[in-house]
Amino acid sequence: MASIVGLAAVLNLVDCFCFIFYESSFPVLNLFLNSVYFVVGLLLTFSWYQFAMGSLCKTLWGKKWLRVLSSIPLLVALAAIACSFWTGWLFSLDENGFYCRGPYFIFHMLVCGLYLFIPSCISFVRIFMKRFYSDRTLNLAFSSIVVLPLAAMFLQMRVLPGTPSISIGLTICILLIFLNIQSERISVDMLTGLNNRNHLNRFLDSKIQHIRKDRQLFLFMLDVDKFRDINENYGRLQGDIVLQIVAESLKNVCGRLGHFIARYGSDEFAVVAELNDFSDALYLRRNILMVLTKNSEHLKFPLRLSIGYTLWNRNGNDSIPDYISRAEKQLVADKRSKSLEMSTP
Known part of the structure; x- marks a missing residue:
């Protein structure tokens, strides 16, 4: 969770710089900031995926093959970001030096969304399963991770283009869930995992x-x-x-x-x-x-x-x-x- 909060802080900082220097006369700076934004956003969602899966499916997440399989989209997306400097797959600069999305920009969004949606879907299903009744509050918290980011994404893309809404929405959501988890632990016996x-x-x-x-x-x-x-x-x-x-x-x-x-x-x-x-x-x-x-x-x-x-x-x-x-x-x-x-x- 500490690494998640740290990455969220960096993402917000970079997002703000991207907004400030959107019309900058330094194309290299613009390209650098956006590439860092892509990398940090990817690492943030993957870190959240690791944290959530480790909390929700401790036994399953302990299997090495699942952790290796889960890291494949991350590695492919990181490679695509590196290649975008020459190919423009995910991002590029137009003739005026302004940032613009590449033809495969949606791939990056899908990978980030995948790392957010999988734990959210698991926890949402568990809300209605009687065997996970004692973990209902925790599952409600994890299932809500996609709500604020989706609302912020709509705000950034449709209402206020260019404003750093997505990173802020994601950060607020993560912090709220963390506070919820901490509150739940006050009511949970740490040795047995039962209510206290x-x-x-x-x-x-x-x-x-x-x-x-x-x-x-x-x-x-x-x-x-x-x-x-x-x-x-x-x-x-x-x-x-x-x-x-x-x-x-x-x-x-x-x-x-x-x-x-x-x-x-x-x-x-x-x-x-x-x-x-x-x-x-x-x-x-x-x-x-x-x-x-x-x-x-x-x-x-x-x-x-x-x-x-x-x-x-x-x-x-x-x-x-x-x-x-x-x-x-x-x-x-x-x-x-x-x-x-x-x-x-």
Whole structure:
């Protein structure tokens, strides 16, 4: 992001110089400024593409073949810019020394647009996918990257020709998305990628006012059994891995169904789900435990969860602290029942 902001600053500076010296009597300066503008604009959009893909598709972006394939349009466009000094493919100077677009100018625009549109399209599709519900705000931010630049492009080409609108629109959009990402990170647990406790409270405050009439709102509180022993016997790094396994298991089961997931405390998690009745809640609980068992098969020790859940009362006398307290009491009861089972000969 630092390199993106730096390139955006350079692009704005060069764009302003191009506007100032548009009718300059120094053709070489005009040609140089426009070539720099083409290069910086290309590098800026490619840097954004790398940042966005790394944020949206971490696993896929880790594959070398995709990174190599993605850099091919960049290299071809850079070669076209270099050749334009002699061929005029992308830009040239007329007989009066003024800048004019070349016959293949659209190729440069398509490459830049490609690097902007691909992450935007991916994030836009994910907005409507239940499995990415917890990342909805982030996807909304990434999908908006094309809005301001397109509006600025129309302004620069149709309304105020020559004014440095595109670079300004792109910079404002990138900065707004960056602020949005930073704001989202305040509400996200960095270890697991889940929502944090503050976000859970805000979500509950909003959700209880919009519960579907044909559904019931359940709050699940989950806790890793003997987590302290895991840290002491296998190390805190292994403890972090355990928390990530639990988080991934919850995403696999609850995220796909559109339920809200959060890390509530050290080894405690929370799930908010709209369900039909208690039988659905019990079924969800079983699925969580089943997926967790499968995902933790490679560990040297058994990984188990205690789960308590409760129903939001619509009588108007319920409160969020009471709601959470009831779920935690059920969690404690589940832990005690396990302890009794283990102590019974």
